[in-house]
Amino acid sequence: MKLDIGGEETFEVPIEALWSALNDPAVLKKCIPGCKDMIPEGGDRFKLILNLKVASVGGSFEGEISLADKQPPAQCNVAVSGSGTLGHGSGSATFALNAQNGGTSMRYSGEGEIGGLVAGVGQRILKGVAKHLVKQFFTSLRREVTAASPAPP
């Protein structure tokens, strides 16, 4: 099944700080929900190991994440694919960063396709779960970037 995500977030850190956080595997590892490991595979490609729980179904997930079409510090495409006990999925999203009053706004949009067990039994809640996971990602990201680069007074 198809899944669309999209939205806008604002961060009280300069655009360069947000850009470097988004390109730092150590930060991403902390922010991607359920991420157990992110293993560099050369260039901007990483092997991703996740442990996720969706409703009553939990499972491990092994995949790949890659960054492409980088235009520092303004835009980047992210592609994710993988499979695991919950099913399989793939997706891509575009992040666009904009400096704004000393802070940064980020617009993101993307679409994914999910198949297998989780799509069959969990489709009613998948949209909600996806939203929740995205929110969790940004909450962690905000915490990480704010700690690393305190907001201007």
Next chain:
Amino acid sequence: MPANGSRPWSPIPALAEDAAEKVRITYEKLPFVLDAEQAIQAGAVLVHQAHGSNVLLDKTFVWGEVEQDFKDSPRHLSLRVKWGRSATVRVHHDVDVGGSYGVKRGIKHTVLCGYLTRRLGFPVRLIEDRLENMRGGDAHGPERLFDVDVAFDDTGIVRSMKMRALENVGAYAGRSPFQLGKPIGAIVGPYKIKSVQYRAMAVVTNKTTQEAVRGFGQGPTNLALERTIDEVANALGLDRLEIRRRNMIRREEFPYTIPSGTTYDSGDYHTVIDKVLANTSYEELKKERDRLRADGKLAGIGIAACLEPSGGNATFEALLNPAITTSTFMDSCRINVDGLGTITASMHTTSSGQGHETLLGTVIGEVLQVDPDSIRVTRPDSLNSLPSGTPVGSRMAIMLGGAAFHAAHKLKAKLTAIGAHDLGIPPERAVYKDGTVSERDAPQNKRAWGDLVQIAFRNYHRMPDGLEPGLAVSHVMQVPTGGTLPTADGRVQMYPCFSFEFHLVLLAIDPDLGTPEILRYRVGHDCGTVINPKIVRGMTMGGIAHGIGAALYEEFAYDGEGQLMAQSFMDYLLPSSREVPAVEIIQHVTPSPNTVLGQKGSGESGYLGAPAAVANAVNDALKPLGVSINTLPLKLSKLGDLIAEARAKKGN
């Protein structure tokens, strides 16, 4: 794993599932096709490259002067009706659930278990979990698109029909294309349509393979026919009940041969309708509907009149595939009286709780005039069975009941011969009554049950010449009206018996929410002589609940990417006691001349007409809005949108 670790299998399913999770699969996404109409387009994605096309069957039958009848008829009408992919979902697995409902015939399960048993060298059984059953098991039934054209006159007499049925079979040939074949035996329903053109198309797609479902394709065809009859009435501004009465075969016209070559055994359709209307008249029901409409509800009356072919002779297989030359579909019964005089009867096909034990006890008890409760009934063993078909096609009352009847008569004749011989009288002067044989003119001269058993088991010197010792009899019954193959022009007798059902439904739809509610449900049912009223009632009631599910709720829905969206009961909605109303069943008996007791089948009763009745009620309810819907299931979401759109257009 077993301690010795030598067996290549896990006795614990969960362990095997955990092991399966270790398997990593890389998917290469291939093109796919989901829709039957797309699958028959030139250049469509091929499900099986080697087959060269997605079409499994495309056969057109013409029975009678169709083109001439269309030319001669002043009015024509076209209608498109779709039956959604639903099923007989079994909540329980391997227990006596009242029937096998078609779905238990899943061929791949038998093949898989047989293969694994040979490969492993020990017996294997397959028990699917819910997910396996819903997405890859034997759950999916017909998904059929009908294009119907009818030719009729100004009085509503339907003269001719052209029907194209396009079946979405799923990925492999399962029980379709044959499910397009059975409806040929009742292709005109209870109506005197003179000529018919029927194009049956079965098409493979990337959905789950279709298996048989209760009625073997007859329910969808009845829906298409009954929706059409309603629309003919609407087109002429005639009453829908009146138009049915005008077109129906009359009692005195039976046996009646329909254009496709089947002769209907018996029926009294007009009387069944009158009986259904005896308590509440049709006019009062219309007033009730109009009162609901005045209160702001969308209310409608649903009518459906249809046939239940029963007895199953499987001739449609030969009709669709001339390589098949099967002309029998037998069933058997063995009766054995043991040395103590106890009767044991055996059936020779599997049972799923349809009441076959009760059937055998009742029929044999009736013939031998003994208490049915004193008769033991055993189930079959595949290595120890007489020739038998299966309990498909509502056939067991006719076939197992028939075999039991004949076997019991053989036993009665033997007992009578033994008694007469021991009394020293010719058999024609002996009378069998309640298990005792006596002399007709001197009833004090008699041999009771115990005496007859004693002679048969121990006193061979007292037996008449030529009789075997003991009291073991069996009968293998040929299906009534079977034994012939189709003619070159595609005509054939299909099924020996035709039960009739007439549904009358009052339904209201909340105009804001789109929720349908069935307020009244009455059904007239005629399955000939009723052997056990409780079983017939249970079949009909269950069938109506099943049909309400197919009409309003149940669907194996797929998304545009081919992902099956309904794999659990969270998404595949079954009607509950909230949605199924109280049903008043009115039984009528028109005996069949083709069966031993006048019985007809009833295992598919209710289900074959309920979807049509509910769909007709919904459409009658929508009529004031000027819209109609012919795609089952008529889900709340679809109804809600349709109503909202129609109201917006009307400006209220």
